[in-house]
Structures are given as structure tokens and as C-alpha cells.
Amino acid sequence: MEEPARGPRKKTVVAVVGGGLVGSLNACFFAKRGFDVEVFEIREDIRQAKIVRGRSINLALSHRGRQALKHVGMEEKVVSQGIPMNARMIHSISGKQSPIPYGKKGQYILSVDRANLNKELLTAAEAYPNTKLNFDHKLQDWSAETGQMTFVRLDGSKEHIKADLIVGCDGAFSAVRKQFLRRSRFNYSQTYIPHGYMELTMLPINGEFAMKPNYLHIWPRNTFMMIALPNLDKTFTCTLFMPFDDFEKITTEDEVIKFFQEYFPDTIPLIGVDTLKRDYFRLPAQAMVSVKCSPHHINDKCVLMGDAAHAVVPFYGQGMNAGFEDCIVFDEIMNQFNEDLSAVLPEYSRVRVPDDHAIADLAMYNYIEMRAHVNSKWFLFRKQVDSILHFFMPKTIIPLYTMVTFTRTRYHKAVERWQWQNKVINHGLLISATGAAVGSAYLLIKNPPNINKLIIPAEKMWNRIVAFRTS
Numbered sequence: 218m219e220e221p222a223r224g225p226r227k228k229t230v231v232a233v234v235g236g237g238l239v240g241s242l243n244a245c246f247f248a249k250r251g252f253d254v255e256v257f258e259i260r261e262d263i264r265q266a267k268i269v270r271g272r273s274i275n276l277a278l279s280h281r282g283r284q285a286l287k288h289v290g291m292e293e294k295v296v297s298q299g300i301p302m303n304a305r306m307i308h309s310i311s312g313k314q315s316p317i318p319y320g321k322k323g324q325y326i327l328s329v330d331r332a333n334l335n336k337e338l339l340t341a342a343e344a345y346p347n348t349k350l351n352f353d354h355k356l357q358d359w360s361a362e363t364g365q366m367t368f369v370r371l372d373g374s375k376e377h378i379k380a381d382l383i384v385g386c387d388g389a390f391s392a393v394r395k396q397f398l399r400r401s402r403f404n405y406s407q408t409y410i411p412h413g414y415m416e417l418t419m420l421p422i423n424g425e426f427a428m429k430p431n432y433l434h435i436w437p438r439n440t441f442m443m444i445a446l447p448n449l450d451k452t453f454t455c456t457l458f459m460p461f462d463d464f465e466k467i468t469t470e471d472e473v474i475k476f477f478q479e480y481f482p483d484t485i486p487l488i489g490v491d492t493l494k495r496d497y498f499r500l501p502a503q504a505m506v507s508v509k510c511s512p513h514h515i516n517d518k519c520v521l522m523g524d525a526a527h528a529v530v531p532f533y534g535q536g537m538n539a540g541f542e543d544c545i546v547f548d549e550i551m552n553q554f555n556e557d558l559s560a561v562l563p564e565y566s567r568v569r570v571p572d573d574h575a576i577a578d579l580a581m582y583n584y585i586e587m588r589a590h591v592n593s594k595w596f597l598f599r600k601q602v603d604s605i606l607h608f609f610m611p612k613t614i615i616p617l618y619t620m621v622t623f624t625r626t627r628y629h630k631a632v633e634r635w636q637w638q639n640k641v642i643n644h645g646l647l648i649s650a651t652g653a654a655v656g657s658a659y660l661l662i663k664n665p666p667n668i669n670k671l672i673i674p675a676e677k678m679w680n681r682i683v684a685f686r687t688s
């Protein structure tokens with residue numbers, strides 16, 4: 218573990234509320250600077266818990282998240298426990314599988330285990346001598362004026378604790394954010410999408426992965442879809458995303474099997490009929506919410522990061538990555554303003570809000586792209602064109618997915634650039650198509666073909682039609 222920064226020990230006490238993915242990583246960032254860090258987490262210590270409740274079992278980690286982990290010396294360890302996914306594997310209803318690479322050769326995203334990553338980050342935070350982890354501490358209220366927080370324990374007792382800086386990393390339904398909502402000029406919006414998600418496990422077959430492991434498998438079915446990410450124990454976690462109305466229509470075990478036979482027939486022998494019947498009814502489908510707010514701070518007292526500031530729907534695989542990047546961006550601004558919190562916090566909101574809003578919008582866009590566009594020939598053609606142009610002009614044309622997933626290009630800049638590229642490429646394609654049509658017409662006029670050779674005798678034509686209809 219890295220040593221905290223040397224020099225006189227600072228008196229500043231930082232309270233990180235939420236010991237989830239972003240909170241535990243953030244604790245490392247603040248501890249590394251030498252602040253006194255206290256993490257407050259509502260749950261018990263997941264490293265000791267028998268059952269870890271929470272959201273998705275595994276997550277896709279990409280460049281932004283990795284950069285943040287690298288900053289606190291955790292990248293190598295986390296990457297060694299992940300499974301590289303080099304491409305999407307699209308499954309058609311007929312069972313045909315077609316890979317669509319994520320980027321250039323050698324570029325991949327990583328499937329990582331959420332609970333394991335959280336445990337590793339808590340252990341890394343705890344290794345700093347200036348960090349204390351407090352479990353079973355539910356933030357109930359806090360004061361933006363004094364920095365005093367009230368925590369409730371499982372036994373009903375209350376604790377009042379003061380901090381110089383409160384960092385709200387307590388997720389999409391943040392208790393820290395509630396204080397922001399009471400203030401004037403705080404913008405807030407929350408949108409539930411009509412889809413829910415349900416996780417199903419695909420066990421190994423004869424001790425091996427049931428499908429090719431180095432892919433993110435997708436079954437796009439226009440209004441709904443299923444995806445599957447590999448786990449180190451050779452299982453796959455399949456996540457079915459579907460409108461709640463459709464989930465509710467399936468009420469019996471036979472209906473589950475009928476539904477899978479119709480839309481995901483290739484998965485039935487892999488998941489198993491009995492497992493499907495059992496797992497489908499194990500837990501109800503979970504909701505997905507998108508949250509946007511601004512600013513992300515109150516004075517020099519409090520800042521929101523991770524899902525507390527920007528919960529996004531999971532279709533770009535960027536929620537955690539964006540939350541991890543929040544930690545680096547804040548850290549960079551701390552350097553820029555010499556840790557003067559009264560300057561750092563407003564600057565953080567100014568810099569980060571447009572990017573967090575952009576990734577929320579992009580995630581919504583990918584919600585449609587993943588389940589519907591990947592079925593379209595035009596979409597696949599455009600992806601090919603983008604890749605070819607990127608190959609020949611790597612600095613001029615960069616596919617959106619590459620900018621978002623494999624670089625730290627600011628999210629809102631990536632969107633602007635993507636819109637500009639789309640205009641240029643679409644114009645280029647239109648001009649090329651028009652040029653080709655005009656050129657062909659010119660050649661036909663200049664060298665008219667022998668019409669007699671083109672005319673197919675009626676009898677031959679009739680035979681072809683009959684052959685086609687009976688084939």
C-alpha cells in the first residue's frame with residue numbers, strides 16, 4: 218500500500234459517507250493526501266458478512282476506472298482478478314453468434330466481481346494509518362453549516378460526528394443529497410426507465426465455461442435483451458433487461474420456459490430448465506434510475522461523487538468507471554488549487570457536472586443501441602466504416618465507444634466530437650454514393666450495353682420464378 222503524502226499532518230477531517238465502490242476508493246485518495254479519513258457505511262463489513270446484498274454481481278471495468286485504481290496502486294491487483302472481454306458476441310434467435318470487437322486489437326474491457334472489488338478497496342483504505350472504517354453507521358442527517366452528522370446504529374443508538382469535509386458517496390438514493398434538495402438553486406432530476414433487470418446464473422459445463430469466456434454476450438431482441446458476463450469461477454452472470462410489464466406477464470414456470478424457447482433458445486441447455494424455472498422467481502426484477510443534479514457541492518463543506526451525484530442506467534458500463542474518475546478529477550483539482558477547499562469544490566462542480574450529465578445521456582442512448590441498433594445492418598455498416606476510418610486516421614476519427622471506454626476524453630467532449638464525426642462521415646458517404654451513381658450513369662450512357670443480352674427470355678424467367686417459389 219502506498220504511503221500517505223509526507224509533510225506536516227493536516228488537521229482536516231474528511232468523512233466519506235458510503236463504503237461502496239466509490240466511497241472506499243475515495244477514502245484511499247484522501248488518505249494518500251494525508252487527511253484524517255473516516256468512512257461511514259450503513260451495512261456491516263462485507264468482508265465478514267455471509268451474504269452480500271446489492272446490485273449486479275459483476276461489472277465491466279474500463280480505462281477510466283483503471284486509471285483511478287492505478288493512482289492508488291490497485292490497478293494490477295484488480296486487473297489480475299478480472300476477465301478480459303475483447304468483443305461483444307451477438308446471439309441471434311437462430312443461435313448464430315457474431316462478434317463485434319470493442320476497439321482495436323488488444324483493447325478490451327474487464328469483467329470484475331463487484332463484491333470482491335469492494336472488499337479489496339475497503340482493505341486498501343484500511344491499510345492507511347490515517348483511515349478509520351465505521352460500519353453499521355447509517356447517515357440520518359447532517360448540517361451544511363456546522364458539518365455535524367447524525368448516524369443511527371442498528372441497536373437504535375445515535376452518534377453525532379463532525380467533519381471538515383463531507384464526501385457523499387452513498388449511492389443513487391443518497392442521504393447526503395437530501396440536504397442539497399432543501400437548498401435554493403439546486404437542480405435535480407430523477408428518471409426511472411420502464412425496464413427492470415433480473416440476474417440468472419449460467420453454471421460451468423464439465424468444469425468449463427458454458428460459452429466463450431472472453432466476450433460480453435448479448436441477445437438483442439429490440440424491446441428487451443439479455444447480456445452475460447464471465448466470472449472467475451467459470452460461471453456467467455446473465456442479466457435480463459425487459460419492461461416491467463413483460464416481466465409481470467410471466468407468472469408460471471412453464472411460461473418462463475416458453476419465453477426462453479421463443480427468444481433465447483440457445484441459452485436453455487446452457488442455463489438448464491430447472492435452474493431457469495427456479496432462478497426466474499427467486500427475486501423480483503430490479504428498477505433502474507438515472508439521476509442528474511447540479512451543483513455537486515455545498516460551499517467548502519460537502520461534495521457528492523459516484524451514484525450520489527450521477528446514477529446512470531447501466532448500458533454503457535460506465536457508472537462505476539465515471540464514479541472512479543470523479544475521484545481522479547477531484548484529486549487533480551486539489552493539486553491545482555493547493556487543497557483550498559473553498560476553491561476546489563466550486564471548480565469541481567464546474568468541471569464535472571457537464572461530463573456527468575453527458576454520460577447519463579449516453580447511457581440512455583446505449584439503452585436503445587444495445588437492444589435494438591445492433592440488429593440493424595446500417596448500424597453494423599457504420600461501425601465498420603468508423604473502424605476503417607479510425608484505422609487510417611486514428612487521430613481524426615475516433616469511434617464514440619473508444620473515446621468513452623478506452624480514453625479519458627471528457628464525456629461531454631466525446632459527445633461533441635461524435636456528433637461532428639457523424640456529420641462528416643454521413644456527408645462523405647452521401648457524396649460517395651451520389652458520385653458512384655452519377656459515375657455509373659455516365660459510363661452507361663457513354664458505353665450503352667447490348668440490350669438484347671440483358672433481356673431474359675420469358676420462358677427462362679418463368680422457370681426461375683417457379684424454382685425460387687419451390688426452393
Ligand SMILES: Cc1cc2nc3c(=O)[nH]c(=O)nc-3n(C[C@H](O)[C@H](O)[C@H](O)COP(=O)(O)OP(=O)(O)OC[C@H]3O[C@@H](n4cnc5c(N)ncnc54)[C@H](O)[C@@H]3O)c2cc1C
Pocket residue numbers: 234235236237238239240257258259260272273275276277278354355356357386387388389390391392414456522523524525529531533534535536537538539540
Ligand atoms: C445492473 C447493473 C449493472 C451495472 N454494470 C456496470 C458496469 O458494467 N460498469 C460500471 O462502470 N458500472 C456499472 N453499474 C453501475 C455501478 O454499479 C454504480 O455506478 C456503482 O456501484 C456506484 O458506486 P457508488 O459507490 O457511487 O454507489 P453504491 O455502489 O450504491 O454504494 C453506495 C454505498 O453507500 C452506502 N449507503 C447508502 N446509504 C447510506 C447511508 N444513509 N449512510 C451510510 N451509508 C450509506 C451503501 O450501503 C453502499 O455501500 C451497474 C449498475 C447496475 C444496477
